Amino acid sequence: MPEASPAPLPEGHRPWVRVTHWVAAAAFITLVFSGFVILMSHPRLYWGETGNDLTPAWLELPISRNYQHGGWTKPTSFFATPGSPVSASRTYDIFNQNGWGRSLHFLAAWFLVVPGAAYLLAGWVSGHFRRNLAPASSELRPRPLWQEVRDHLAGRIRTPSGGPQYGLLQKLSYCAVVFVALPVVVITGLAMSPAVNAQFPFLTGVFGGMQSARSVHFLAFAALVLFLGVHVAMVVRSGFRRQMRAMTWGK
Amino acid sequence: MNDSRLVTRREMIVGGAAALGSLLLTGCSDELPPTYGHLLRMGDALTFAAHRTLLSGRALAREYTRRDITSFPATGTTDPGDTPDPKAGEAYRAWQAAAFANWRLAIEGLVAHPGTYSLADLKRFPARTQITRHQCEEGWSAIGEWTGVPLRTVLEAAGLLPHGLDMVDVLHPQTILAYGMNGRDLPIAHGAPLRLRVETQLGYKSMKYVQRIVVKDRFDDGGKDGNIQNGWSWYAGI
Numbered sequence: 001m002p003e004a005s006p007a008p009l010p011e012g013h014r015p016w017v018r019v020t021h022w023v024a025a026a027a028f029i030t031l032v033f034s035g036f037v038i039l040m041s042h043p044r045l046y047w048g049e050t051g052n053d054l055t056p057a058w059l060e061l062p063i064s065r066n067y068q069h070g071g072w073t074k075p076t077s078f079f080a081t082p083g084s085p086v087s088a089s090r091t092y093d094i095f096n097q098n099g100w101g102r103s104l105h106f107l108a109a110w111f112l113v114v115p116g117a118a119y120l121l122a123g124w125v126s127g128h129f130r131r132n133l134a135p136a137s138s139e140l141r142p143r144p145l146w147q148e149v150r151d152h153l154a155g156r157i158r159t160p161s162g163g164p165q166y167g168l169l170q171k172l173s174y175c176a177v178v179f180v181a182l183p184v185v186v187i188t189g190l191a192m193s194p195a196v197n198a199q200f201p202f203l204t205g206v207f208g209g210m211q212s213a214r215s216v217h218f219l220a221f222a223a224l225v226l227f228l229g230v231h232v233a234m235v236v237r238s239g240f241r242r243q244m245r246a247m248t249w250g251k
Numbered sequence: 252m253n254d255s256r257l258v259t260r261r262e263m264i265v266g267g268a269a270a271l272g273s274l275l276l277t278g279c280s281d282e283l284p285p286t287y288g289h290l291l292r293m294g295d296a297l298t299f300a301a302h303r304t305l306l307s308g309r310a311l312a313r314e315y316t317r318r319d320i321t322s323f324p325a326t327g328t329t330d331p332g333d334t335p336d337p338k339a340g341e342a343y344r345a346w347q348a349a350a351f352a353n354w355r356l357a358i359e360g361l362v363a364h365p366g367t368y369s370l371a372d373l374k375r376f377p378a379r380t381q382i383t384r385h386q387c388e389e390g391w392s393a394i395g396e397w398t399g400v401p402l403r404t405v406l407e408a409a410g411l412l413p414h415g416l417d418m419v420d421v422l423h424p425q426t427i428l429a430y431g432m433n434g435r436d437l438p439i440a441h442g443a444p445l446r447l448r449v450e451t452q453l454g455y456k457s458m459k460y461v462q463r464i465v466v467k468d469r470f471d472d473g474g475k476d477g478n479i480q481n482g483w484s485w486y487a488g489i
Binding site: 038039054073088211 | 290291292293294295297298302306307310311312313315319320321322323324325326329330384386387388389390391392393394432433434435438440441450451452453478481482483484487488489
């Protein structure tokens with residue numbers, strides 16, 4: 001009688017997954033840091049095409065001395081009509097580190113966009129997305145979904161396989177990051193560029209204006225930072241050493 | 252083949268944003284802005300090259316209607332006559348007192364007919380009015396109406412020498428020397444008597460208080476006091 005062959009070891013993370021993961025991770029941390037510095041010079045967010053210190057904001061963040069600074073001259077109207085738009089001059093020295101902040105942001109963006117595009121291409125061609133990221137239709141039912149949520153809330157975390165054999169919530173959150181949040185953050189970033197905008201006006205149009213694109217850029221950043229926090233917490237909880245080994249050396 | 256590459260790589264250079272600004276225009280052939288071996292400047296150069304390769308450079312920034320005009324903060328220098336050292340603002344105050352009738356714009360460098368132009372001279376050129384969005388690197392934006400003369404018209408009248416004829420942003424139809432804003436003379440706080448509008452780049456390239464335009468054949472970064480050596484990206488299309 002032939003001996004039963006041992007169960008095959010689960011597949012580990014492919015080299016291109018590991019490389020693009022870490023390059024994108026380093027780029028992302030740099031983008032978060034420089035993006036925060038950029039936001040500090042104008043910590044106000046708006047909807048629509050325009051927004052500035054003389055118009056209302058939907059969100060004001062107390063993250064620099066520019067927050068609700070009253071250092072402006074008395075406004076003067078452009079037109080004689082009531083409710084006319086106004087002009088006022090800034091009288092204070094604002095916090096502004098955008099010289100290096102913006103250049104660092106755009107440099108880091110290249111390290112997110114180029115490996116990100118390579119990752120999307122490889123993930124699609126190799127079948128990685130279909131095999132490992134897309135939830136199976138059997139998983140996408142209320143009962144297993146609810147079970148997964150309950151397990152996570154109760155802290156019942158399965159032992160990692162050391163490869164791309166992901167749980168349902170893991171697949172859903174990775175899909176949200178890879179196919180929604182990161183593309184949105186890149187597209188809204190491009191939409192804020194005046195040269196790109198002149199060539200492709202629909203990029204800001206789809207978001208309802210340049211300041212809307214900036215607000216969506218901020219919200220996508222907030223969602224991605226939240227993901228990063230949960231992601232790192234789950235790596236720690238599920239076995240930090242094993243998970244780090246799997247994403248670096250492969251096994 | 253070689254020619255088309257020269258066309259896409261040639262560009263305008265605006266250096267310095269001092270209160271009374273000189274505009275430096277350079278028809279560099281095949282040249283990227285200097286990087287000084289600095290990693291951030293290399294990133295800027297990469298973005299610049301990508302823009303010049305992937306974008307036509309002739310696309311017009313969106314124009315709006317008068318109903319879209321918004322409130323407009325004035326930042327940076329808002330009154331060149333009001334200086335800590337009274338002497339420094341003297342010339343500007345004298346122009347202001349004469350309603351800029353004695354003010355003149357100098358056009359120098361690689362032009363066939365260097366010379367100066369009064370505000371009345373500039374207003375005799377065919378005017379262009381555009382309602383555009385000003386986008387500040389700080390993050391805010393505002394819509395205003397600008398009236399002025401296309402920079403291209405003035406430079407061609409001064410006999411811009413052929414090497415510079417394909418500078419992308421200088422010759423952009425919306426790049427104007429504006430003397431009017433929202434239907435009136437340009438206010439002091441917004442750059443009177445004359446400011447540049449470059450609608451395909453960020454606000455800090457739309458220099459206020461332009462007094463002198465110099466056409467050069469070499470990249471000029473404005474030296475040690477210039478913004479580029481002080482850490483600001485020369486190209487602000489992003």
